Amino acid sequence: MNDLLLKALACEAVPRPPVWLMRQAGRYMPQYRAIREKHSLWEMFHRPDIAAAVTKLPLELLGVDAAILFSDILVIVEALGLSILFPETGGPRVEPAIKTGEQVALLNYIPVEESLSYVFETIRCVKREIDVPLIGFCGGPFTVASYMLDSINHAAFEQTKKWVRENPRTLHQLLGLLTEASIAYLKAQVEAGVDVVQIFDSWANVLGDEEFEVFSLPYLKQMIEAMNVPVIVFCRSSSLRAGRLAKIQPAGISFDWHLPMDELRQKVPPTIAVQGNFNPEMLKKTKDQITTEVKSVLTSMQNKRGYIVNLGHGVTPDIPFENVHCFVDTVKKHYS
Ligand code: CP3
Numbered sequence: 001m002n003d004l005l006l007k008a009l010a011c012e013a014v015p016r017p018p019v020w021l022m023r024q025a026g027r028y029m030p031q032y033r034a035i036r037e038k039h040s041l042w043e044m045f046h047r048p049d050i051a052a053a054v055t056k057l058p059l060e061l062l063g064v065d066a067a068i069l070f071s072d073i074l075v076i077v078e079a080l081g082l083s084i085l086f087p088e089t090g091g092p093r094v095e096p097a098i099k100t101g102e103q104v105a106l107l108n109y110i111p112v113e114e115s116l117s118y119v120f121e122t123i124r125c126v127k128r129e130i131d132v133p134l135i136g137f138c139g140g141p142f143t144v145a146s147y148m149l150d151s152i153n154h155a156a157f158e159q160t161k162k163w164v165r166e167n168p169r170t171l172h173q174l175l176g177l178l179t180e181a182s183i184a185y186l187k188a189q190v191e192a193g194v195d196v197v198q199i200f201d202s203w204a205n206v207l208g209d210e211e212f213e214v215f216s217l218p219y220l221k222q223m224i225e226a227m228n229v230p231v232i233v234f235c236r237s238s239s240l241r242a243g244r245l246a247k248i249q250p251a252g253i254s255f256d257w258h259l260p261m262d263e264l265r266q267k268v269p270p271t272i273a274v275q276g277n278f279n280p281e282m283l284k285k286t287k288d289q290i291t292t293e294v295k296s297v298l299t300s301m302q303n304k305r306g307y308i309v310n311l312g313h314g315v316t317p318d319i320p321f322e323n324v325h326c327f328v329d330t331v332k333k334h335y336s
Contacts, residue, residue, distance in 0.1 A: 002132045005066045009196065009230040009251045009273045011306035016335035017298070018065035019328055020135070022234075022254075023314030024058040025070050028321055031057055041086035045071055046118050052125035059130060061321075062328045066133045066196070067126060069189070071119055073139030073200050074147055079115040079181045080107045082148070097151040099159070101170040107177060112185045120192035127193035136194030138185050140201025140235065141178035141219040145171065157206050164211055171215065179219045183226045190229050198232040198254065199223060205236035212241065221248040232275060236313070239277070242267040256312035262300040265307065273306035278327075280311045283319045287326045294330040 004018035025032055035044065035054060044050050054070040074084045077094050085093045098104060113120070126134055138144075149159040163171040186197050204216040216235070224231045230251030238245060239259040246253065252273035255264050264274050282293055294309075301307045309331050315324060 002065055005133045005135075005308065006195065006230070008306060008308050009232070011271055011273055013305060017301065017307045017309050017331065019309040019331040020064040020066040020068065021058070021062075021311055021315050021324065021328075022068075023316075024062065024064060024068065024324075025054045026315055027317035028315050028319045028324065029057060029061065030321065031061065042084075045075060045086075048118055048121040048125055051118075051122040052129075055122070055126045055134075056130065059132060062325055063332065064132070064328055066135050067130055068135040068198070069119070069123060069126070069137060069194065071122070071137070073137065073144060073202075075116060075119065076138060076144060076178070076181060076185055077148065079110050079112050079185065080177070081110060082107075091154055092147065094148045094151045098148045098174070101167065101173075104170055104174050104177070107174075109177070109181055109184075112181070112188050116185060116188070120188055123189060123192035123194055133195035134193060135196045135198055135232075136186065136189035137198045137200060138182045138189075140199050140204060140216060140233075141175040141182060142207070142216045143201050143203045143235075144178050144182075145174050146203050146206075148174070157203075161206070164207070164215060168214075175215065175219050179222055183223055186223065186227060190227070194229070196230045196232065196251075197227060198234055199250075201233065201235040203236065209241075209244075212244065217244060217248055220250075224248055224250050232273075239264060246272055252306070252308065254310065254312075260300070261297055261307070262304070265301065265304050270305065273308060275308040275310050277310070277312040280313055280316055280319065283311075283315070283323045283327060285323075287323060290323055290326050291330045294327060295334060298331065298334045 004014050007014045008018050051070045055067050058064050059067055074092050077084055083095045146160040150157050232252040232254055233250045234254035239255050246268050252275050255276035257277045257279040261277055
């Protein structure tokens, strides 16, 4: 098996850094769009045959060093008896939306083996057919809670922010419940075959520093401590919070592009891997520019352990496929 990712996460020496991309299977890929035309997103996430085929697309088309499970952070709400909808416009919605503390008290955990069995089936299908590590994932409790509380007009975070200010006890109750369900979910993913997990606390950046210490970090820490495979943490503005994220001791931290990677490498202890952190917008430049920028960062990271090449956030649908291919190829050729 190609074990570059596992070695980089263990901060061991590697012949070259591993490369994979957040949202590596997505609408920027013609082959993905062809599948998407025939099936709804909900169906793609819930059908193991489709989800497994989509998970493998980037291995076949880009030759990346890891696969990431094709699923969504919001399916976890099905383990709390709620539904997730993916309307064609307007972003995903949790139903029913949570409006009161009484609703939180009534949420009932349905064992993930039962409520999310299709995810584990996808993992087993993929694992039989790949020779690179498979990354499982879930959302950070705060981020998932924000979708439960602000399902409509998520970008405003109106109710989430209100609960942070006025209803912290109930919010903690919800976060505790999500943490327990998420730990069970990640452990079952590992049982089914994932080698590494990434926690996407994407929206933890809406919290101020002190709130981040109260409503996000302790829950992420609890999840990291419960796992016996490497855990990577991701959140927006991670480069501003490198020190705080390092304190909860994940195997790796996925960084945004607001600081240079070699500087971030120095801010984080040598036992923690750093992942990232190219601006996805960079992939809209010419191939020559992409090659030059990638080579320059790789040179700055030469001989540094614990480095995983990725973007600072997901590939967007408007990025040309051949540019993503050029990005991956440049990393793979740089050291040969
Ligand atoms: O990285 C991967 O390729 C793995 C699959 C993956 C998806 N979602 C598939 C998906 C992962 C890791 C996620 C995580 C996720 N989902 C996050 C955290 C990461 C981040 O981007 O910050 C969040 C906040 C969500 C919630 C979500 N799901 C939103 C806001 C949307 C709509 C916006 C969008 O990007 O289109 C989704 C839908 C979704 N999840 C798509 C994919 C590939 C869009 C697919 C499509 O329209 O065909």
